[in-house]
Amino acid sequence: MAKEQPATDTRFAVTRRNRVMRRPTRGVYDKKAVYDILDSAIVCHIAYVIDGQPYCTPTSFWREGDHVYWHGSSASRMIKSQAESIPVCLTVTHLDALDLARCGFNHAVDYRCAMVFGQARKIESEAKLGLMDRFIDRFYPGRSRILRPPTASEIKSVTILGMPIDQASAKIRAVGFGDNEEDYAVPAWTAVIPIKTVMGEIVECPRQMPGVERPKGMRAYRAGRKLDEILAETYRETFEG
Amino acid sequence: MAKEQPATDTRFAVTRRNRVMRRPTRGVYDKKAVYDILDSAIVCHIAYVIDGQPYCTPTSFWREGDHVYWHGSSASRMIKSQAESIPVCLTVTHLDALDLARCGFNHAVDYRCAMVFGQARKIESEAKLGLMDRFIDRFYPGRSRILRPPTASEIKSVTILGMPIDQASAKIRAVGFGDNEEDYAVPAWTAVIPIKTVMGEIVECPRQMPGVERPKGMRAYRAGRKLDEILAETYRETFEG
Numbered sequence: 211m212a213k214e215q216p217a218t219d220t221r222f223a224v225t226r227r228n229r230v231m232r233r234p235t236r237g238v239y240d241k242k243a244v245y246d247i248l249d250s251a252i253v254c255h256i257a258y259v260i261d262g263q264p265y266c267t268p269t270s271f272w273r274e275g276d277h278v279y280w281h282g283s284s285a286s287r288m289i290k291s292q293a294e295s296i297p298v299c300l301t302v303t304h305l306d307a308l309d310l311a312r313c314g315f316n317h318a319v320d321y322r323c324a325m326v327f328g329q330a331r332k333i334e335s336e337a338k339l340g341l342m343d344r345f346i347d348r349f350y351p352g353r354s355r356i357l358r359p360p361t362a363s364e365i366k367s368v369t370i371l372g373m374p375i376d377q378a379s380a381k382i383r384a385v386g387f388g389d390n391e392e393d394y395a396v397p398a399w400t401a402v403i404p405i406k407t408v409m410g411e412i413v414e415c416p417r418q419m420p421g422v423e424r425p426k427g428m429r430a431y432r433a434g435r436k437l438d439e440i441l442a443e444t445y446r447e448t449f450e451g
Numbered sequence: 452m453a454k455e456q457p458a459t460d461t462r463f464a465v466t467r468r469n470r471v472m473r474r475p476t477r478g479v480y481d482k483k484a485v486y487d488i489l490d491s492a493i494v495c496h497i498a499y500v501i502d503g504q505p506y507c508t509p510t511s512f513w514r515e516g517d518h519v520y521w522h523g524s525s526a527s528r529m530i531k532s533q534a535e536s537i538p539v540c541l542t543v544t545h546l547d548a549l550d551l552a553r554c555g556f557n558h559a560v561d562y563r564c565a566m567v568f569g570q571a572r573k574i575e576s577e578a579k580l581g582l583m584d585r586f587i588d589r590f591y592p593g594r595s596r597i598l599r600p601p602t603a604s605e606i607k608s609v610t611i612l613g614m615p616i617d618q619a620s621a622k623i624r625a626v627g628f629g630d631n632e633e634d635y636a637v638p639a640w641t642a643v644i645p646i647k648t649v650m651g652e653i654v655e656c657p658r659q660m661p662g663v664e665r666p667k668g669m670r671a672y673r674a675g676r677k678l679d680e681i682l683a684e685t686y687r688e689t690f691e692g
Binding site (some may be wrong): 211228231232251252255256257258259262263264265266267268270279282283285286287299300301302303305306310311312313314315317319321323325327334342343345346349350354356357358359360361363368386387389390391393394395396397398399400401402403404405406407408409410411412413414416417418421423424425428431442 | 635
């Protein structure tokens with residue numbers, strides 16, 4: 211089992227909270243590995259507690275540096291509660307394969323999962339507009355510049371939450387076949403079934419303005435491509451391009 | 452906003468806990484709608500609390516009647532905590548599309564989400580073996596019969612948790628284009644980007660026993676098919692076939 215370890219520039223601290231305890235060899239505390247999983251997703255699930263009841267809510271999010279951001283209606287109970295700096299756990303999971311085996315015990319799925327721990331706070335007005343733009347641009351590079359700007363009431367009705375990543379870890383299973391040696395004699399048809407989340411054919415708005423062309427910032431979006439690859443590419447274009 | 456309502460045979464009760472408060476018209480309390488979302492997934496995310504810290508953990512699961520089931524190592528801190536009948540929230544989300552718009556505010560994703568609330572308990576030995584088999588058969592109809600049966604130590608090392616669905620709700624967004632009428636004059640290229648999770652080409656085990664053929668229970672698994680459709684079909688085959 212991984213021992214507790216202090217943080218370094220490139221690794222998250224390992225503590226009782228984020229330590230991967232089952233199959234500790236699958237635990238990854240390297241910041242780049244955690245960020246790669248986060249930055250190739252649009253939807254995360256967030257665990258939080260209101261009045262002693264845990265909730266698990268999906269929402270779109272993005273990362274900038276050592277923060278994650280998400281948003282919601284300013285009237286949302288989830289958002290209002292999370293803005294009170296309650297502890298949350300934000301999780302991203304990519305499902306990569308279903309792994310069959312010759313006994314039930316060795317059936318599994320291959321996946322990449324990142325868990326991020328911290329306490330969110332409401333982003334106040336000075337920083338809010340820039341973050342609202344980057345929420346769009348992170349997925350659709352450069353798009354905020356061509357949109358109708360937000361109105362005062364739209365800005366007011368949205369709350370952006372930001373959370374410094376206090377601790378984090380990743381867990382990756384990429385094993386595929388995993389039978390016990392003695393089980394290969396069992397005559398059960400066995401396979402790995404790859405799973406991928408992909409983009410379908412774009413449906414252009416039927417009311418597209420004449421002469422409006424697909425922007426360069428959308429070049430990563432091509433039918434059949436894996437969504438995680440598209441999102442990793444758009445992320446790089448916005449934050450590293 | 453939906454009022455609180457008692458449960459009926461076909462609908463979950465609507466209470467403060469499960470009521471969909473934002474965009475209440477998207478809230479669905481019909482049991483079939485909730486079950487359809489659950490039964491077309493293999494991975495859920497579960498929110499639970501240990502020592503005041505919420506965790507959000509992905510795991511594979513399945514539903515039978517008004518219960519959901521999942522499993523883990525008997526030594527797992529998550530499983531041991533959840534077996535103590537702590538409150539949990541189990542959530543399944545299917546991402547269906549990214550919806551662009553002509554202002555940031557109207558960008559969205561289309562999705563189907565089900566949230567299930569309750570308290571889990573450990574399944575004791577009489578029922579456990581049958582559930583372990585159905586965990587396999589739910590995804591791969593009939594497969595448990597062709598596998599090497601579990602050993603005593605495998606059975607002991609796995610804990611199955613079962614949770615009566617105390618309350619549940621679904622939230623579905625299938626809007627696609629959602630611009631304000633006055634925004635259609637904004638010359639921003641706009642589209643809906645369908646997203647689907649699909650099966651890739653099967654990788655057969657290189658050590659397949661000679662003469663072993665792909666079982667009929669795997670007929671739903673065909674490359675290019677949507678995983679949610681495959682899982683809905685295998686579910687029906689096992690529980691309604």
